Amino acid sequence: MSEPRPDELIRKMEHKPHQKGWMDTPVNIRKGMYCYASNPKSVEYLGLPNARAWNPLDVDWKLPPDWQEIIHKGFRERLDKFRSFKIFMDVCVRCGACADKCHFFIGTGDPKNMPVLRAELLRSVYRNDFTIAGKILGKIAGAREMTIDVLKEWWYYLFQCTECRRCSVFCPYGIDTAEITIMGRELLNLLGLNIDWIATPVANCYRTGNHLGIQPHAYKDMLDFFVEDIEEVTGVKVEPSFNRKGADILFITPSGDVFADPGTYTAMGYLILFHYLKDMGLDITWSTYASEGGNFGFFTSHETMKRLNKKMYAEAKRLGVKWILGGECGHMWRVINQYMDTMNGPADFLEAPVSPITGTKFENARSTKMVHIAEFMADLIKHKKLKLDPSRNDHLKVTYHDSCNPARGMGILEEPRYVINNVCNHFYEMPSNTIREQTFCCGSGAGLNAGENIELRMAGGFPRANAVKHVHQKYGVNMLACICAVDRAALPPLMDYWVPEVGVTGLTELVANALIVPGEAERTTDLRGEELQGKEEAEDA
Amino acid sequence: MNINYLASLIAVIVLFLLVYVGVEAAGLRYFFGVLLPYLAVIIFIIGFVKKIVGWAKTPVPFRIPTTCGQQETLSWIKPAKIDNPTTGSGVFVRMLLEILCFRSLFRNTKMELREGDKLSYEWEKWLWLFALAFHYSFLTVLLRHLRFFLEPVPGCVKFLESIDGFLQIGLPGIMISGIILLAALLFLLLRRILIPQIKYISLASDYFPLFLIIGIAITGILMRYFTRVDIAGIKELTIGLVTFHPTVPDGGIGGLFYVHLFFVSVLIAYFPFSKLMHLGGIFMSPTRNLTTDTRATRHINPWNYDVKVHTYEEYEEEFREKMIGAGLPVEKES
Known part of the structure; x- marks a missing residue:
């Protein structure tokens, strides 16, 4: 077809x-508009x-x-x-x-x-x-x-x-x-x-801790690959820790970013950022048991959402951390912001989050005890704790897509913009009717990011793509930033379809590109291995 | 012709014939003038209260406001205190703007595909404007009618009338609210009939109240400006109703008045069972009337229950060897 x-x-x-x-x-x-039916094994595994x-x-x-x-x-x-x-x-x-x-x-x-x-x-x-x-x-x-x-x-x-x-x-x-x-x-x-693109990730997540069904050893392997890639680009060896008891902070992010480009660069961004902050007092661990920020249970039923979400607090309690830091994801943050505390709280075994680097107390997260990475990074930048060279993102003309759930189920609008403006020199907004609380969906959220419904996805993503096309033609925008893992999976094919030549990136990838890490070699490429602007000519000369 | 609006129009015409024949031919003045209005008010009160209590008794398990602006977060980022309210006063203002100014509707845009493949969104103010015009003129007309239920007529009602009739054209003076009401109703009706998308989504229950209120407005306007009605007789009847000493004055009051009164009775009896309950619902909509400080203050779900979870112990049990092999810490070594 x-x-x-x-x-x-x-x-x-x-x-x-x-x-x-x-x-x-x-x-x-x-055909082309619907997703395949759920695999009975997945439905059975959950007892649905x-x-x-x-x-x-x-x-x-x-x-x-x-x-x-x-x-x-x-x-x-x-x-x-x-x-x-x-x-x-x-x-x-x-x-x-x-x-x-x-x-x-x-x-x-x-x-x-x-x-x-x-x-x-x-x-x-x-x-x-x-x-x-x-x-x-x-x-x-x-x-x-x-x-x-x-x-x-x-x-x-x-x-x-x-x-x-x-x-x-x-x-x-x-x-x-x-x-x-x-x-x-x-x-x-x-x-x-149900549809299988929801049912099977849910069953996977229930069993292995993440939607993709990555088992603990493999999860660690995948991050180890990133460690190697990072060393190649920056010359710095980062050392993530896993399931470590006694760490201050537990980090949870969608598994999609561990698995597929361009989300992987965002995952590398996290690793670089955490390495950078280590000497400044950041004590953070990843978890293989709670290795999924997203929650496709949310697209199944309230009960299923709760069953998957429960792992976050359970793991935080087991490891004895003080609070949880959450990566870039859309519906994950709607669940955390509007459901988690009610469903699986109170998290009275955790402490109200305080940034170990700036001392900022995240008052807005004092009950749920979970902070968004964009809030965390914006606070770091505001306190001048990150040494940044935004010119390393000069090959990018960036626009920002407000992901639906963080926009309309949370209201995290300024933090990502503040971060982008500090790590990039070229930032252009899409038209006002298509951003912030009026942002358009990627067309593939809520579990619809399958292959068989591609026509639906391309049609549903049209309004978003159309606004990107506008800034692409007007300002030469070539990079679409977002804070959602589904976006990072769904927007690249959408861009290829409607606005070729526009890439997709997470926020933290842009930060990591600009971040001057102590002991690093001079960077000639970004995390994707693409030549940095100016470096090429300098070498030729 | 569309069955939905046709059915509604016919229903209103039948209602008209019913009361007109009932009063003019069968002389059922007491029935239409006293019994039905009382019955309608009873139905309205019971129905309305039941509906509101039904909603109020239903729990709000999760706090799910739609955030339409910046969250309250780091101290140096300005939060949208009304569109993303973390305090009761913020919610109060949000609700006030929603209820009094139809704020969300004010945002309305109209999408268009231009030059083949360019989407554009234009501010669409007409629905907002006419919706406001309709509700406020209806309210004004309603308040003006207090003159028929209160003796002596309170100063505020007289004041309202003097503003409403500021144009002072002809005799009796034109009340601008009645004209606006009818114009707004016609706009709301015509957009349902003429805009294909709106026509497609409209049900008979969308046309029926429009035709009914148009009937109320037209009979009211006819009585005020075009036919002679016995105002004193009408007031005797209405005062009788509110003082629970109902009387039906002999003759004088024309059939038109009974049509007017009957339509109003039908409207208020129909109210609690229809979409008109948005009057009550707007106050209770969980996407608007809750604070958004969901990470700062825990919301309690009264029916929260335990669920089956895949525990860490079960997880480690399944993957222990692989975890040990990869150098991941485990709780039990074997």
């Missing part, structure tokens, strides 16, 4: 809905319901005979447990302000990707099952029965939402489609209807 070319994809983006009503338009599960092999294209999804009952009860249970869900089911007035805010609607033109309609897919069943008006008036009140076709429609469109929350910024009642998608996916999981 070949994916459509960019111009073909744009031609498909008609934002004109069908003549027929949406309830009368059955779902068409199309209805593990079996199934195919979304088959008529028979091998559901339990009482599936309607399960959905109905599950719906009721969640309405009783989450005020958000109940209110969001009741108060939407369908003003349509959210419609063209969704990257999937913009990119696919499919009307059911308007956030309001995505929610209506559930609301229609809610009205039928739980409201008086729906029970009496039926379809005229916007109610419909839960049928197998409706279920398939749920599945198709709830896995075309990246839970990025952009729509919720614009909603006059703050209705958050992420919340609706989260509930919908929970319900689907009651029937074993």
Whole structure:
């Protein structure tokens, strides 16, 4: 199957809905737009319901005979447990302000990707099952029965939402489609209807501590490779420690950065930064047990999220550290910022985080006891603790992509910009409607970063790519910085597709490029082995 | 023709015929003038309270505000105290702006593909403007109607009327709120009918309240400016209603008044079972009304429960030899 070319994809983006009503338009599960079904082994490993092999294209999804009952009860249970869900089911007035805010609607033109309609897919069943008006008036009140076709429609469109929350910024009642998608996916999981790009990483993470299923010895090996690479570029030998009891700080970051370019350069960045700070008093350890910052459980159910997240505090307690430092990741930080303390706290065995180098007390993290690496680095730079040579990033013209969750589930907007401005000489912002709290998703978040749904990903990433293209053409931007591991995996193919010649980098990679490490050899390349500007000519002369 | 708005329009026409025939032909003045309004108010109060209590009793397990600005973090970075509020007062202002100024709607943009492949986002203020116009003019009209329920008429109501009627055109003086209300309603209706996307998402329950309120506004305007109604008789009835000594004055009050009153009764009885409950919901939306200091203050989930976890011991048990081989520290050597 070949994916459509960019111009073909744009031609498909008609934002004109069908003549027929949406309830009368059955779902068409199309190749390139959906992810493969969950592997039964992964579902079984976690003890989640209805593990079996199934195919979304088959008529028979091998559901339990009482599936309607399960959905109905599950719906009721969640309405009783989450005020958000109940209110969001009741108060939407369908003003349509959210419609063209969704990257999937913009990119696919499919009307059911308007956030309001995505929610209506559930609301229609809610009205039928739980409201008086729906029970009496039926379809005229916007109610419909839960049928197998409706279920398939749920599945198709709830896995075309990246839970990025952009729509919720614009909603006059703050209705958050992420919340609706989260509930919908929970319900689907009651029937074993997950996608494999979520289910298998979750099972891996449960077993080995990280999504990629990297076992402890291999995890250490991978970091050892980076140690060698770093020595090649800088001449400095860094010495990370693992599972070390008695360290002051535990460092947790997404495993994606240990595994694949360009995230690996961000991981190298961490190693260099920690080495630099070692003599200044940083005592930090990595963990192989809690070797995943991300949490695909968040895309499965609240319970699964909690089961995976619990390792962070458990490992911090076992190692006896004072607090936890977290790497660059998107949804990881939504989980840490808005869920972790509530689910798995109180972390009363830890101390309120204090930077050992600057003495800054991170008051904003005093209960959860976990600090974001961008907060940590911004504080270091502000206190002039890092010796930096920003000209080493002069071959880069950088723009910054606010990753959805840190932007709209946390609000970490200035710290990364402050860091970039101190380590790069050329920084250009994308248009204001596409950054900060209005940032556009990469199109592959919330577990949708698979290979088989590439058309969906390229369409969903179009608004982001389009804004990058704007600064690429206007200022010659050639590097897109971000603080999310999924971004680092998803944006490179997106750039190749829409804006070739723009690379993707993590924040810490840029810092490590600029960081003047004591005892280092003169750098002629950046961490990627690319020639630094000016060095080439100097050598020739 | 679209079944959703057609059905709503027909419903409102049927309601009109029902009351008009009921009053003019069958003489059911007491039924439409006293019984139904009381019933409607009872339904409204019970329904509204039940809905709010239902929401309030449902726990807020996680603190999930949508952050729309810089978090409070390092002391030298300026936080967005309203859009990312860490304090109760910040939340209060955020909610105030949301409820009184429709702040989120104010952000609205309109996306367009230009020159083939360039996305642009233009500030779209019309929905915000007309939504504000609708709500505030409706509120003004509502407050003006206190004149029918209070004797003597309070000074503030008279003051409101004098502002509302500042144009002083013709006799009786034009009340600007009524005109704005009708204009805003027509805008909100037309955008649902004319914009294909909005039409596509609109349900009958989106058109019905619009037609109903349009009916209320039109009958009100007709009574005020175009037909002669017995104001004294109407006030006798309305005062009777609020003092619980209901009377129906003989004759005088035309059928039009009963249509007006009936539409209002239907609206308030319908209110708690419809999307109109956004009136209450907006105060309780967890993405707006909570502080964002989630890492500084622990939020309690009342139904938090223990889950099955893959412990470190189980992990080490499975990988111990490999860990030892790689030189990783372990808890148990064998």
